[in-house]
Each structure stands twice: as C-alpha cells, then as structure tokens.
Amino acid sequence: MTTPINQHAIVLGGSMAGLLTARILADHFQQVTIIERDQLPTDNTIRKGVPQAKHLHILLAKGDEIITGLFPGLGEELDEIGANLVNLGVDVKFHVCGEWLKEQEIDLYTRTISRAELEARVRGRVKEISKINFREQTDVLGLIGNPDGSAVTGVAIRNRRDSGIRETLSADFVVDATGRRSKAPKWLTELGYQEPEETIINATVGYATRHYHVPVDALPTWRMVAVPPEPPFKSRGGGMMIQEDGSMVVTLLGTAGDLPPLDEAGFSKFAQDAQPEIAAMIGRCQPKSPIIGYRKLENQWRHYEKMAQFPERFMVIGDAFCAFNPIYGQGMTAAALEADCLGVHLSLANGNLDGVARHTMRAIPSLIEGAWTLAAGEDLRWETTTGKANTFAVRITPWLSEKIQKAMPSCPSVAIAFAEVQNLIKPPTRFFRPDTFAQILWHSWRNKGQNRATAL
Template sequence: MGRPVGDRVVVLGGSMAGLLAATVLAESYTEVLVVDRDELDGATEARRGVPHGRHAHGLVARGQQIFEELFPGLTEELRTAGVRPGDFGSSIRWYFNGRRLATGHSGLLSVPATRPVLEYHVRRRVKAMAQVTFLERHDILGLETSADGRTVTGARVQRQDGGAPEVLPADLVIDVTGRGSRTGTWLEQLGYQRPEETRIKIDLAYTTRHFKLDTDPFGNELAIIPVATPAHPRGAFFYRIPGDDGQVQLSLTGILGDHPPADLDGFLAYTKSLPVPDVYEAVRRATPTLDSGTHKFPASIRRHYERLTRFPANYLVMGDAVCSFNPVYGQGMTVAALEALVLRSQLRSGAPVDFRRFFHAVGTAVDAPWEFSAGADLGYRGVEGRRTPKIRLANAYVNRLHHAATHDAELTSAFIRAAGLIDPPAALMRPRTLLRVLRHSLRPPTGAPATADTAPDHAARHTG
C-alpha cells in the first residue's frame, strides 16, 4: 500500500484503463470516484462506450502478467468462468506472410477472454474495493479549476436522466476517456497548448461474425491467426468463444480501405482470399450465429504530453487518451496496465504526482510498443508517414526473422516476447537471435501460402 496522498480522486472513464487506474489510486486516496456515461454494473456484453468490444481482443503476455499482479487469482477466476488459458507459442497457430511459424513453448500465458468478459471480471474486482465508487450514466462536461486556471479542482458532470450539472470536487482528476479525449480542447480553453500529435493513417477495419462449427479445426490450439503483412494485407483472428461449446468468432481485418464486407457472402469471399485455407475451410459450411458488424479505425494517434512544459496541477491523462494503437497488435490494454504501474510507483512517494515526471515516464512506457506497431504499419507503402532508415532496416529484418521462424521455434518465441512487450524490440537484434536468423535466411520457408484464391493483384495494389 502507498502512503496517503489525498482524499478524493475522480477518474473520467470506466473502461479498462479507468479500472486499472482506479485500482492503484485506491492505495493512496480515501475515495476513488469512477465516472462513465454507460451503465457498468453487471454489464456482460460490449458497451456503447467500447464498440470495438464486439470484435477480436487480445491481452499480450506482459499485460497478463500485470493484470495478475494487480488482481491476484484473476487467471484462475477466468478459467473457472470457462476461459481456457494456453501458451502463446504452442497454443496458437501463427501465420506470417501466409506461412506457419514453427511451434514451440514460449512460457508466456495467453488468456483468451473476450473484452466484455475480461472487463466484467476486472470491474467486479475493482467495485469490491471499499475506496471505489462508480458513478454511472453521467455525461462528463468538463473540468473545474481555480480562478487562474492553474489547478484542477474537480470535474463537472450531469446525470443522463436529467438534473442540473454538478461539480465533483477532487484532489486529482484523471482523464481516461479514450481516443476521443477532450483534454486538448480543455487545455486551450484554459490558456495552455494542446499536446503535439503523431498520426499514422491506416484506414483499418474489422468485420466480425460468429459461427457454429460442425468440425473442430483447432485441436488442442486456442486460435488460428493469419497476421496481416505488407505481402498479404488481409488478416484474421479465428478462435473459440470461451465457455460456448462449438461457437467460434472470426474477425477479418483489412487496411488502407480494403475493408472486409459485412454481408455473409462477401465475408466468406474475403475469408477465402486469406493466404491460409484453414480458416475458410472451417467456416464455409458452418452455421452463422451472430453478425457483430464492422468497426473502423482510421489512424493510430500518439499525443506527446511528455513534451509539454506547462500543464494544470492535479490533472493527468492516461490510456488511449495518450496513445491509441492499431488494435491488430493487441497492445492497448497492456500499455494502460504499464501506465497504471507508473502511476502506482509515483504515488508511493506519498506526494502529489508531478505532471513532468508522470508524462515522461508514460512516454517511456509508450515508446517501445509505438515503435513496434507504428514501424510495422509503415511497412505498407500506402501508409503515409516518415520512414527513417531505422524503420526500413527494422522492417526488412523482421521480415527475414518471420521467414526464418518457419524453421526455428526459438525465433518464434523471440518474436512473441517482443510483440508481447516482455522484451524491447531491440532484443530481436541480440547476437544469438541475429545468428539464428542468418542461419535460416537462405533456406526456403516451410509450407507455402495458398495461391488459388489469394488475389495476388490485391497484395500488389495495397503495398505499392
């Protein structure tokens, strides 16, 4: 437990980042008030405020470790609820460039809960904390500040069922309202600068359907994941729905406007174009049970709060409000967890958090996952952005590593560790790994991507 820092903190937003923040804040504040526009209590389905919750979600390896640290026994609780954990290396069928990576035990735990299920169990844990109160179905109107605008003193909110706006006084206010955060506007209204932004426009879309299968394509595996790459820009996440016998979820992804259709015939045709036939063969005669529609993600956005020199006291920003990643890399919840650890570390001094120290540490936590995902997206020639020599070299090398990993399970594990934020991206260049990549670089990759229905003109059209 940290030393007491203040009486009340108001958390603006009750999604995963807000829950993680509330958890560590409860160690240092007498009261933690979580405000959200949705009804949170007992919610087990995708909420209005988290529309992407109906689609494929992932908690990478470092995220699983932090969640278990913050909520001891959570993994076993999810297992009891029907979620079947497995190994990120040996329990998932990974494909890059249409070819399967060699399978090996990574020692990293994958807990494939859907977003609503994971959020439900985490929220239940947070709600049980005596210091935490949820203020549901309230719209967030803005900040309350001192007369000179230098100090945030609370938040203004309003019940959705009517009533006058009210002020929630607070010793600290934290914005975790996501990529639609209005902090930039609020800062300008108070006479501060907006943070600089870096945008990587990817024009991504997910389309998701559920099916009831007659056969089991997975065996002992949890999922089949053909990862989108510049050579094969169409990707998929195909996995069992935990606790629902025979039901599977298939999320198709497309970048640069090549979006998977929502109608069943178009959806199946898009599935057939994947360079991995396993997925189409599993669903082509399956019974469709649920259409979750399409979710669009126009751009990854990083807001550089760490560069600001002036900022109101008693106010912080976390989660997607700071950095919103391309969701195909599954980094968002894990980065929010890393930021929660930053917050906990700085609160344990017993003093109010200094914005400079906090945003610097958050920026450091964001650096590696941003380098990994934004750099990979810039491997698509149709994605606008500055390609430094470092990015070009890294993308060329990772492509060789994927090639070599079709032969070498140790390289598969090395990549999973970097993608899972266990190791920094630079770890892929360690001498032992580099030598293994070089050793396999002249060998042809194992297997071959499907060719009959992969639309090779599509790959050329969207990578050049």
C-alpha cells in the first residue's frame, strides 16, 4: 500500500463501531486517534460505557465475515479460544410460530462469542496497528469548525485524569461512534447546523439476563437457542448461548411493555412462558451472576443522510446513526457494514476528503435497510408500538412477516431465505424471488389456522 496522503483522523468512541472505523481509517491516514471516555481493559472485563455487553449478543454471519476479514488471523484466534464457527441451521435452534425449525445444514456460519470477548479481541488487533493511538478516560465535548463553519477541523476534549484539562485536537476527518446517546445533534447546532430528523419506533422492549455454569452432564448439542416473541400474540421470548468459555448466557426479552422481571421467581416464570425448554435448561445449570436488566431498546434512526446542510469531513456511524431493537442481533454487523462502506468511499476519493462523509452517510440507508425493516417492521406488529413506518419495506413488513413466519417451520427454503436476510447476507427483496414468494404464500395459507392456535 502507498503512504496515505491524509494526515490525521479522529474517531469518537472506542467500542465496536469505533474500533472497526479506526481500522478502516488506518488504510487512508498517517495517524488515527480514538477518543474514549472509559479506561479500556486489557481483557474482556465489562466496562461502564458498554453496559449492554452483559447481555446475549449475536454476531451475524455478515458481521463475522467482515470483522474477521479486516484482521487477518483473527478468525483462527477466535477458533482457538472456543469461539469457533457454528452452522446456523444445525447448531442454532430457532423457534417460530410455536415450532422449532427443522435442523438443516445451511451455508451460513457465525460464532457464539460474548460481546466483551469479541470487543477485547478486536481491540487487541487494533492496538497492534502502530498508527492508531488511544486517548482513554477522555470525554468528547464538541466539534471544532473552520471559520465559516463549512468543515469540521477537530474536536474539543477533556481528560478525566489530569484534573479535567480541556484541549482541542485537530484532524482532517472526524467520525462520531459514541453510540445511541451520541451528542452529535447538539454538537452540530453549536456549529450553526440543524439537528437531524429522527425516526423512533418503540415497542417498549426490555431484557433480563443471567449467566450460568453448565455442568458436564447438562451440556447441550446446540450452541444457541433463539425464541423471538411472536407479535401480536406472544410478548415473551428469550435466547440461550454457550459462549467461548463454555458458560451459558440466558437473555429473556419482553415486548409491548411486558418486561421480564429481575427477581428469581419472576425470571423463572417468564422463562417458562417464553419457552419451557429455556426454563428446563436453566434448572440444570448453576447461576454465576445476578439477574441484570436493560430497558429502553427502541429503534432509533437519526437521518443524517437527509440533511441538506452538513459540515465537510465529519460523519456519524454505528448506533449513533441508527440503533435497532436488538432482538435480531444486528447492531455490530450494521456498524461493520458502515465502516466497510466508508473504506470504499475513501478509496474512491483518492485523497480528496470533501464529499466522503456525505457520500458515505447517503449510502448507509441501503446497507441498514434489511436490519431496520426486520426490527422496526416486526415491532409495528404490536398495537401498542409508538412511531410510524418510515419506508415502504417497513410498511409492508407486518403483512409479509406474518406470512414468512407461518411458512418457515414447514418450508426449509423459506427458513433459509429468512436466515440470509436476518444475517444481512441478502436484502429483504430476497423474499420476492418468485420461487420463495410462491412458497411463502402457499405455506402460510396452508398453516394458517394451525400456527395461530399454537401461538395462542
């Protein structure tokens, strides 16, 4: 690779989106700085800035493909620690419309790895890249603009250690990856811009999670079990995953305001309602953590891509751009797709950074369309959900999704199509392939009464 002509890029936030973005920027800049509020651990310790790491995290097949592709040797490293590839049709049990999907080998693989271990391994790889520096325990306070405000030229930061010293850092390019609670809308108004429009679709979702030791005689044949809620009838669902160290994480999830309790008896009862197999497995294992909750999991899309006026050399990525109800496990993979897309636009720009941020952010909606459609569209099947469908695909999802799910248990090819779309390998238009669409209509019609009765 030739020496990059651009000097310095700054990434705000050192979680999954920030780390992947820094890795991409390192191909195009002489120096990259990650600004992170937390002190970053050297291992998989869960830190304050990423509390969701305590909960079950699915790494989708597309996410695994991009992340291991960005760091040569990472896939083998993950294999060695027990986070080896699993087949999504064999090692993962998926429950839909009151039935378990039939086991079938499919050409989709991922890893059942804890969120904290994945981030630690990716961070370890990023730290090996000498041109990437970390500024830890440092808060981002805002953006610095050029005199006419047309471009971002740096950031204002405050070090938490050295008695809160404030300073400014200059950069040729700044990327915000500070997550769901990103202050970028406020930072933009301070530079004289509008805040982005926002779409929020909220099905009032909550998680409750507990970690377990799995005795040898209770070791299951599966690596993951997924039991999504079934709108509009069954608000309780859950998932179990055997992680890289052999421990099991169980996350119970409730929708439409039916949130899983955090006390022992309530947790067990909720697990039983979600799916008796989850309760039975819990009964065979020993808890190794308290029950931990997470609320406020709405779908939130800040429409930076629509802003007519936007400063050059600044962009937003990851959950800060669009965060999903995580039931379908799409956030890390969406961040990986977006970082990859930034790399493509930087390569096309050939050193001229003007327009790169704008073009990348305008390309992001097509990358996240599948994830958004599944998460937001499915949430709109609950009567109590607040917010309005913002795309045609989301508008038709409640109608189509019911048919797809009714067809999945009896039609393996529809189940494969669903897995491809959910894993962000194929776009939602995959369901309209004539052979697949015909199967969806036929099987959903044939199974209509039967599945409805089971779900009830």
